[in-house]
Amino acid sequence: VSVADLRGPGAPAAGGTARRHVLTARTGTVTLPAGRPIDAWSYEGRLPGPAITATEGDLIEVTLRNADIENGVTLHWHGYDVPCGEDGAPGATQHAVRPGGEFVYRFQADQVGTYWYHTHQASHPAVRKGLYGTLVVMPREERPEAERGLDLTLPVHTFDDVVILGDQEGRAVHDARPGQPVRLRLINTDSNPHWFALVGSAFRVVAVDGRDLNQPGEVREVGLRLPAGGRYDLVLTMPDANVTLLLDHDPDQGILLRPAGAGGGDRTLPDTGDWPELDLLAYGEPAPVPFDGDDADRHFTIVLDRALAMVDGKPAYAQAVDGRAHPSVPDQLVREGDVVRFTVVNRSLETHPWHLHGHPVLILSRDGRRYSGSPLWMDTFDVRPGEVWEVAFRADNPGVWMNHCHNLPHQEQGMMLRLVYDGVTTPFDSTSHAH
Ligand SMILES: [Cu+2]
Structure with missing residues (x-):
């Protein structure tokens, strides 16, 4: 299977509606409500970009156009477990949209809650300059x-x-x-x-x-x-x-x-x-979880530290994963249905907000202390200096997924790898993830 074929549905669920948006990315000054001008890159000339809202079961369809962002743009739906071909990761799930180009994203709004979107192409500095917006999905049952x-x-x-x-x-x-x-x-x-x-x-x-x-x-x-x-x-x-x-x-x-x-x-x-x-690991009440994280089918250890490694073809004091920098970090290979466990070890002096695309992870423990509160599912968890986190997830969304530090300068300096499902390939060259 190619990620190019793992696309969203063409219609909403029964009773849902299609929510259609066009987001054009461009450079240019945006004036904040109080009058201050910002030299920005934006979607639709707005900071943040247009708020996308939907009700559970709706279809979200967003046409992304690029007016003049030279390095290209995408839309990544942060925390939303879309089919892989809609994930907006250049070099893994699509080519970046070049000036004059277009890409249409479609996915069903089946996760209720608070999310956001941003470009994933040269995301540092493009997100910092303003290529972001919010995505909020409300439950279907109508309340007054x-x-x-x-x-x-x-x-x-x-x-x-x-x-x-x-x-x-x-x-x-x-x-x-x-x-x-x-x-x-x-x-x-x-x-x-x-x-x-x-x-x-x-x-x-x-x-x-x-x-x-x-x-x-x-x-x-x-x-x-x-x-x-x-x-x-x-x-x-x-x-x-x-x-x-x-x-x-x-x-x-x-x-x-x-x-x-x-x-x-x-x-x-x-x-x-x-x-x-x-402390969210001790907040709320325990409840059953859908798998046993201690009985995982795959277990990967991810060691985060500074290291001399190649970044963009040049030796650099990189933000490294297991001593290497993207794209030289070996892929993590999983099979659909696996329970996958990560041990994330931060040996550096900086905080690394770890973000796996396409799947929320269940927090098992931090520094050996197991969670004692509500089951805690996160898509971005802060691994502070010296900490060790154990997390697990079910591999239930086939694709080629980016797995990286969400401190975007760290990501740019190499702290990223891919989680690849057995039998899924990508036609998009990872070297197109240009900076
Ligand atoms: Cu980091």
Whole structure:
């Protein structure tokens, strides 16, 4: 089977609708709502790109066009387990779309939750310059608007000297009725972790990387460290006083939720830098999982470190996997149906947000300590210096999949390899993954 033939369906599921978009990638100045100009690469001249939303069972069809991004562009659906030919990985699942070219992506919206999209071609610096947007899929069962409450999708992104949350720099203000449910969908589109803290209300982390947690408990005065590429969905009930979401402990960044009708005098914000970090490996309640990660069919150890290795045909002090740099890291070979286990060892002094395409992984343990909370499925997990993570997944989505560090400069410097299913081939030359 060729990945070129592993494509999405042409029609939505029964009762669903087709959601069609055209995204044209281009260079050019984009002006933020408060008036600041950004020298950007963007989809449709917007930062972030157009929000893609759907209801479970819909068909998402996106026509990507490239106006003038010289190195080419793609669309990768981060965390969405699309058929491999829709994954947008140049050199593995397609050729990058060159200026004047086009590629049509189609997939069914069968995962509910918070995701995002970005180019995967020369993704450093192309994502940093603005080629990203959000993808949110709602459950099919319709709830009345009042019951849904306020639902905000908040990607954080850093341009050279400006940080935006949603589409604004600084601190945005939103009104909410006391008693109204509020959902905050936090998305880290940068290459380094961000900290979030919520002041003025208890809350629950109801989903991580788009997947619901089992019985997440109410917490307050905890710090949330969101890995590069990762997503947390927070839910709270609006109190009758201000609630502030702080970004990176900075009182001038984040959002202010104001009780509707109230004047909303600003309270003095505490120093949230001292708050303990919420440990997701011990959060929520255990539940059965669909396979035994200790009884895996394949087991790969992935050692991350700096090393002298060839990058783009030149010797470099690379970001290496097992002492080698992409494309010289050997492929990981699996069979459909395998339970696959990764041991990810970080021997370096930097954090590596590990991201496997096409499959969420179940976290088994970190530094030998097994998870004790809700089953935790992630598509991007931060392996900090010195840490060892054990994760597992079911190989149930045939293809040729990129498996890499989502600190995009690290990826560019070699920290990437491929997971290849037995019997699947790619006609797309990996040397086309040009920088
Ligand atoms: Cu890294």
